[in-house]
Amino acid sequence: MALKGLDIFKLSPKKNCKECGSPTCMAFSMKVAQGAVSIDKCPYFSEEAKASLNEATAPPMKTIKVGTGNNEYSLGGETVLFRHEKTFVSRTRYAVTVCSCMDDAAIDAKLAEIQSVDYERIGERMFTEMIYVNYAEAAGKDKYLDLVKKAAAVDRVLILGCEDPEVAAEALALVKDKKPVLNGANASNYEAMSKVATEAGVTLGVSGADIDELYDTLAALEKLGNKNLIFDCGVNSVKEAYKIAVEFRKAAIKDGNRTCGYPSIVRLDRLSQGDKHLQAALLSLFTMKYGSIIVLDQMTYAEANPVYGLRQNLFTDPQKPMKVEPGIYPLNGADENSVCLTTVDFALTYFLVSGELERSGVPCNLIINDAGGLSVLTSWAAGKFSAGTIAKFFAEQDIEGKVKSRKLVIPGKVAVLKGELEAKLPGWEIIIAPREAVQLVKFMKEL
Numbered sequence: 001m002a003l004k005g006l007d008i009f010k011l012s013p014k015k016n017c018k019e020c021g022s023p024t025c026m027a028f029s030m031k032v033a034q035g036a037v038s039i040d041k042c043p044y045f046s047e048e049a050k051a052s053l054n055e056a057t058a059p060p061m062k063t064i065k066v067g068t069g070n071n072e073y074s075l076g077g078e079t080v081l082f083r084h085e086k087t088f089v090s091r092t093r094y095a096v097t098v099c100s101c102m103d104d105a106a107i108d109a110k111l112a113e114i115q116s117v118d119y120e121r122i123g124e125r126m127f128t129e130m131i132y133v134n135y136a137e138a139a140g141k142d143k144y145l146d147l148v149k150k151a152a153a154v155d156r157v158l159i160l161g162c163e164d165p166e167v168a169a170e171a172l173a174l175v176k177d178k179k180p181v182l183n184g185a186n187a188s189n190y191e192a193m194s195k196v197a198t199e200a201g202v203t204l205g206v207s208g209a210d211i212d213e214l215y216d217t218l219a220a221l222e223k224l225g226n227k228n229l230i231f232d233c234g235v236n237s238v239k240e241a242y243k244i245a246v247e248f249r250k251a252a253i254k255d256g257n258r259t260c261g262y263p264s265i266v267r268l269d270r271l272s273q274g275d276k277h278l279q280a281a282l283l284s285l286f287t288m289k290y291g292s293i294i295v296l297d298q299m300t301y302a303e304a305n306p307v308y309g310l311r312q313n314l315f316t317d318p319q320k321p322m323k324v325e326p327g328i329y330p331l332n333g334a335d336e337n338s339v340c341l342t343t344v345d346f347a348l349t350y351f352l353v354s355g356e357l358e359r360s361g362v363p364c365n366l367i368i369n370d371a372g373g374l375s376v377l378t379s380w381a382a383g384k385f386s387a388g389t390i391a392k393f394f395a396e397q398d399i400e401g402k403v404k405s406r407k408l409v410i411p412g413k414v415a416v417l418k419g420e421l422e423a424k425l426p427g428w429e430i431i432i433a434p435r436e437a438v439q440l441v442k443f444m445k446e447l
Contacts, residue, residue, distance in 0.1 A: 068178055096132065098110050205229075214232075
């Protein structure tokens with residue numbers, strides 16, 4: 001249960017020093033209880049009190065970090081069931097499976113395919129972040145270890161799917177510095193697997209024959225002192241996997257059951273049974289409900305384009321508009337004499353427009369106005385993208401001192417601004433662009 005401000009105040013130093021930015025220790029304690037500030041803002045809390053309060057005020061779902069460097073990702077840490085309640089904090093990550101049961105040619109082709117999907121959308125890199133390396137006992141230990149080495153060379157976070165503690169230990173010895181996930185603990189081997197994972201300092205994946213066995217195994221691992229865990233939703237059926245993902249998240253968030261408060265792995269490579277269309281449908285489902293890592297048989301552009309767009313929508317903060325920094329963006333080698341275009345700072349608008357302008361190959365200066373992160377029509381309706389605000393922005397940014405061109409192209413959807421802009425910006429030729437960004441290439445070449 002969440003602590004109240006008075007509970008925190010009882011452990012406070014009661015100095016009222018104001019060093020934390022609050023007028024009194026009571027005010028600070030109330031802010032900590034509300035989640036507005038961290039307990040670490042006070043320099044005088046004892047370490048014992050901090051440890052106790054951090055545990056009590058921590059999110060009901062534990063944050064687990066996997067990978068290293070640029071490939072380090074946070075999983076879990078969620079505090080709500082639905083995005084509109086506040087925000088989701090840790091993106092779903094996607095993995096593609098390779099297995100030691102595959103022949104070398106198939107393995108090489110799969111690893112190459114994993115790397116082929118890699119592009120940028122609205123300033124975010126879209127690619128397969130993880131590789132699930134599955135151990136097939138019939139293929140032997142040596143082939144699995146070779147596969148682990150080969151997968152590690154691709155520079156993705158590895159998930160080692162192995163239930164044999166001895167083989168798992170040898171595989172981890174090769175890649176433990178990359179902080180992979182070891183997915184292979186169950187009711188029969190959890191003690192040995194926990195020892196292997198703890199010694200290597202990696203996250204341990206846990207599965208169960210059903211939801212009850214999974215919960216009991218997680219609880220047993222916690223008693224051993226291992227809380228660096230994620231749970232596997234299993235491969236019995238889609239219905240069972242969905243039930244585990246949802247029930248565990250609800251138990252953690254609503255009931256405060258911290259044993260259920262771990263990130264999840266969803267094995268769509270097994271659940272979809274080779275049906276690519278089913279896999280694509282389930283990929284969207286478990287991105288929303290509530291897969292932390294989703295393992296796929298493949299990730300081509302057919303799967304990637306829709307699901308990465310979905311993920312980007314889900315894991316942006318609904319309380320904060322997606323916006324870019326206002327200013328002048330020279331494109332295609334533009335200089336001070338190049339034609340100017342202006343639009344709003346809504347991120348999707350910027351990346352769509354700049355992408356089409358770059359495709360045209362025509363040098364130009366894209367001037368991004370401060371419109372509060374709203375789209376063109378929304379900001380115009382709200383009075384944040386008007387002739388007055390554009391003229392004011394030009395004056396504040398000294399646009400006329402930075403560019404010599406006096407041709408300004410405005411969005412076609414606000415063509416109504418042309419006359420007023422000509423009055424507000426004397427000496428500028430105001431040109432109306434097409435209504436749709438896709439028409440900009442032809443427009444710019446004919447300008």
